[in-house]
Amino acid sequence: QVQLVESGGGLVQAGGSLRLSCAASGFPFRVYAMGWFRQAPGKEREFVAAISRSGSDTYYADSVKGRFSISKDNALNTVNLQMNSLKPEDTAVYYCARPRDIVTVGRTVLDYAHWGQGTQVTVSS
Numbered sequence: 001q002v003q004l005v006e007s008g009g010g011l012v013q014a015g016g017s018l019r020l021s022c023a024a025s026g027f028p029f030r031v032y033a034m035g036w037f038r039q040a041p042g043k044e045r046e047f048v049a050a051i052s053r054s055g056s057d058t059y060y061a062d063s064v065k066g067r068f069s070i071s072k073d074n075a076l077n078t079v080n081l082q083m084n085s086l087k088p089e090d091t092a093v094y095y096c097a098r099p100r101d102i103v104t105v106g107r108t109v110l111d112y113a114h115w116g117q118g119t120q121v122t123v124s125s
Contacts, residue, residue, distance in 0.1 A: 002025075004116035007021050012122070017083060019080060019082050020080065020094055022078060024096075033050060033051060033106075037097055039093050040092040050105050058070050061107075068083050069084075070082075086121075094119050
């Protein structure tokens with residue numbers, strides 16, 4: 001059974017940093033790419049970042065490029081999202097996700113079949 005458990009969210013002032021972690025289990029983690037998405041109140045879930053199975057390739061939404069960094073630890077079965085220079089518009093619930101298959105490294109919700117429960121990130125101005 002696939003399980004994804006996020007942690008690390010919280011309240012931070014604008015300009016601050018947070019590090020989100022996602023612990024994965026129930027599938028061969030090293031052969032899958034992974035992704036992070038977020039959803040703000042009243043908005044659709046949107047792509048934030050993705051990383052290839054080996055961690056050698058990373059992809060970012062334009063809104064977070066240069067501020068966020070995704071990493072993958074295949075020994076610990078974790079995927080992390082380091083968020084720096086946070087802005088109030090980064091406020092959302094952040095979700096870790098696993099793609100539908102081992103060849104997909106997607107940027108859309110439909111590319112992903114498994115989701116964590118989410119962790120709240122709130123950035124105050």
